[in-house]
Amino acid sequence: MHRLLYEKTGNARWISQLDMIRLFQRAFLRAGIAIKHSEGYHPHAYVSIALPLPVGQESRCELLDFAAVDGTPLSGIPARLNPVLPEGLRALDCFESSRKIRDLALLRAQITLEYDHGAPAPEQVAALFAQPALLVEKKTKNGPAQVDIRPLIRELTVQPCADGLLLQALLCAQNPGLNPELLTAALRAHLPACAPDFARVMRLEVLDAAGEPFR
Amino acid sequence: MKLTSKLERILPRVQKPARYTGGEYGQILKDKSRIEVRVAFCFPDTYEIGMSNLGLRILYGTMNQPDWCWCERSFTPWGDMDEQMTAAGLPLYALESGDPLAEFDLLAFSLGYEMSYTSMLHMLQLAGIPLRSEQRHGLNQMVFAGGTCTCNPEPLAPFVDFFVIGEGEELNTEVLTLYRQAKAEGWDKTRFLEAACRIPGVYVPAFYDVRYGADGTIVSVTPSHGAPQRVQKRIVQDFDQAYFPAHTIIPSTEVIYDRTTLELFRGCIRGCRFCQAGFTYRPIRARRPETLVQQAITALECSGYQEMTLSSLSTSDYKPLAELMTRLLDYCDPRKINLSLPSLRADNFPEELAERLKAVRMSSLTFAPEAGTQRLRDVINKNLTEDEILTTCQTAFSGGWNAVKLYFMLGLPTETDEDVLGIAELAKKVLHTWRTYGSNKKRGVRITVSTSYFVPKPDTPFQWQAQISPEEFTRRQRLLREAIDSKAITYNWHEPDVSYLEAVLARGDRRVAPVLEYVAQHGGKLDSWSEYFDNQRWMDALAACGVDPDYYAARDWGEDEILPWDVIDVGIRKSFLLRERRRAHEGVTSPDCRHQCGGCGASCLLREGTCDA
Known part of the structure; x- marks a missing residue:
């Protein structure tokens, strides 16, 4: 599993959990980072956010799980994501992790x-x-x-x-x-x-x- | 935008706060200290509706092209936010900078439907900006408006400093350039408006004196200050190369149409006699498939959208549709991008297209026969036969579709009870077609019938026609409801109030303006939302202002009458509309523009080239 550490501050804190999922699915595509899709009739890019952050709260330690495909180097992902994220969201780190949420x-x-x-x-x-x-x-x-x-x-x-x-x-x-x-x-x-x-x-x-x- | 502490304390108390903060990917931020002209693009509806509007994205993009101009956005807040803002003394602001609208040079309103008029006035109130043009004296807080509804701008005449008629891509930039000069040279408001009304497409209502006769009809309209007798609609001459918002705002919260929209062509070849858009967006101008494919790829890559839709008034009339679809699907299929195709006509929906679309995603099929019998469809020039509808349904049902939506109007000119009952008959035939050809009977079928209340609109052959009364509409609706007896057919019916007022506003003149003002001052807003629409408030306003709604809605207008919207020239000749009106009453159809040019006059708007019907 690949894990992204990001912060959600300022105006981004008003974005709901459901919207965050959709937002990251699109951001990965904008950044040209291919990620694994769910199976099924309407396949969706798979992303999962640990410990939903209540709307209105800020965070410097959000974790998002996904699976990059094509051997995309993980360390470069924050720099690729940040230019395509909305105000207040900033990727800090990206790494492989086997630890369960x-x-x-x-x-x-x-x-x-x-x-x-x-x-x-x-x-x-x-x-x-x-x-x-x-x-x-x-x-x-x-x-x-x-x-x-x-x-x-x-x-x-x-x-x-x-x-x-x-x-x-x-x-x-x-x-x-x-x-x-x-x-x-x-x-x-x-x-x-x-x-x-x-x-x-x-x-x-x-x-x-x-x-x-x-x- | 920088959150003020007032706003920060409000947001936890409102639904979907992300609508009110801006900050989305793709928003345009500029350094305001280096900006000469600041525009607030004001959309008189919610964020979710406004951000679904392609026009907003186009004009936001073009108005931000000059580096000396910064165009931001503002929407109508939902009621909870509205109350909180009022209680906190927080005026309406723009999403990019967070600055109050009152600080802006220009406020640009997009008017897409009549029931948004009160939201426009409400937004001005929330911004603390005087409603009437004459109460705003400076060059700042200049209110201008454009959009579909401005082919009859008269009900808003006292509130709007100037209207921009037609397509805004080029026109807005010309206006902003003039404004920049006016501001730099310290012109007063009148001098600016006098110069602005010389730009083709700009209508300054204050420069027209309207006189009424004893019977209430218009006797004369006299321009002054050098304003033209009639203001001709502007169009984009080279639509293929016209600005397309490939890099655009991606909302952080869900909106209604949250996807990439490609605009295939403008105008419509069909000439359905009730349809305002079908006439006012002429002449026909199409984009080349190569252009569209390039725009699609760029827009999808820039947005990360997994969904795309094709937009036009009648998508299956796009000549190279098969070629375009093939090329788009070649791109979309391997990337799991879902392509949808609204505005299809039942008579030319190609079978192989149904096959390929089905491979992408099953969705419901929508048809708009508009009338239940062939006779009435001939009257309205909806050149669509029952055979064509049923054949297309057969194709769709055998291809696996199991949901069909059918749209009709009640109260069309010459409609009889037989025509009303014909709607139920047609729906039953569609059901029968499914029973015969449906490929998956176990899933069942859903046939939805919706009827709207016909509103006679300016610039159509029915612009002189009386609307049937709300009581008569209700009776016809009941008649139809009783005639639909199958559980597989759902009938969506509704109250007539809104469409009746729409008829008043659509053909309204300047005397209707106080009604809008009254409604807005008595808490009216978001009137296209049932949560906020209050018919009694409108009835009170009409009574208080001494305006008889039937004068506008229920009257047969004289063919030689001066119409309130005659001052606007959308390119369609009155003689053409009159001819079409007579043919309607004779039950005679007119061929579509591709088979034979009807001579509507719109090609005169093209400087070179011809209408691409």
Whole structure:
């Protein structure tokens, strides 16, 4: 399997997961990179994106699996893709990988909390996430459910920044994973006085269970 | 574009936010500090509709050719975005730069259908730009408009500073060049418009004084400021070599027509008497197959699209279609590119073409017999016989097709109940054909019958005709619904309200303008969407403005009446339209242009060469 590491920042963060698949199928063709097609009556270029990124979040560590054919040199692929990608998408690396996506265990993310009328004390926010349990309402297939997100938070620091507060978090990535937006939801639910006016999320790195970057 | 914090906070709350950010591959960015003329191409419908429009891509490309001009895009936001923008005090902006439309030199509106008029006004409101031309004093915020609907621009006369009539590829550049000079030399608005109206194809409505008689009809139209008596439509003289958007914007989010579109030819040889496009896009000008194949390959390689469609008013009338298809399929087949062919006529759909197309992808077959009986098809000059329809269906069914869509109109001139019931008969015969020849009976068949409400349009032989009343349309629709009794046949019917208003706007004059203004000021927008169309709002507007819709829709117009759209010359002689009108009422067909030139007059628009019928 061939794997592409790319970033999705700026305006590209509004592109949905489904649109990303279509976008990359076309981008590979534009770049003249032949990739393997699915079998069947309507064959499509096969691309698969690990760990769908919620619309509106940015990332520096997106992974896309595909299969280049004709022995295309992988190292040259980012340079060929980048000129044909839309604003905000940038291929960083391309390599062979045998690691299964299910081994992707952890996600390092930063959440910027913006306060229009002054930020609360970082300690106050940090204290909330230090509690032994933290229930948050989450939309599920069977309607809203209360989920304890605390076990899914491995590390979390809070510090002041220009816009307000900066949360640096190490979170479970999948099975189950924690959408960093739920940290903001927890603030809204349990510390309404510390709820931000706006929150932006940036994925920084995906890691395996041992805490090494997952590639 | 650079996202402002206001916009950034709105986007998480709206559906499909990628529609509002620009940044797609292929968008054109320029350094605005080095730009002399800034144009916002405003499409009065959603991003998904606008980005599916080939005209937008052509004009975006040509207006960006001069390095001193930057043309950007703007679309009508969907309701959720609209509310959020209004609440946040965020004015409408262009997608490339994110700059508010109010900062632009020119706003270019593309008007493809009457029901988009209110979206145009709504966009101006969202941009904070005054609606009426007389309220905009400077050289900036100049509003101009073009597109199919501008063959009768009159309902928009008070809002638009100037119209560009006909094909815009060359005309727009001439206008922009003049504007560049005007801006550099500090002309005032009137001086610019006086110079602009001397460019062939430019119509400045403020320079025409329209007088009405006691019965409401137009008595005189008097030009001033040196404007011509009639403005003649512009065309691209050398269509084969005309600009084609091979390098174009590839939307990052799904749009309606998300594929490469090749434009085979402009104009139509058929002369169906109800069809505005069939007359107003004349004369016939075709691209050579070599040109098209080259354009196809470049466009597909530049876009990465896996789908391509051929576009024209009647694709099977493209003379070298078989040669073109063979060459395109040779390229597309091995690359798994899906080729689709809309606008086929039932009478000349070649069997071998069906075979090769089937190999690429099975899809549904669409025919537009328009009328249910031969008599009425003769009246409208749809030279298509029942035999031809059924023979083509036979070919298609035995070739494996199992879905047919049939399009008709109700309320065509001289239509009787017999003609209405003829639609059901024809659909049943198509079903019978499938039962006899269908190659895969287990899959079943889907026959879809759709009827629209006939709208008499300017520049057609039916331009003088009264539209039937909405009540009568509903009665005929019910009659047909009761006559269709097979489960294999689906009948798509709809409310008459929109088509009735379309008839008012299509033949409207300047007195209709306040109605549009009222609708827009009372929240009207995206009126071609059932989510937003509100008939009551239109009825209120008509009442408030004292406009009788039946004067425009339900009246038999006099043949010697001055028509609101007489000021625009699309190249078709009135004497020709009158002759065709008489032949219609006699039930006599006219041959297509290829068999015998009907002398419509459009070839006069060609500086050299002849109409390529």
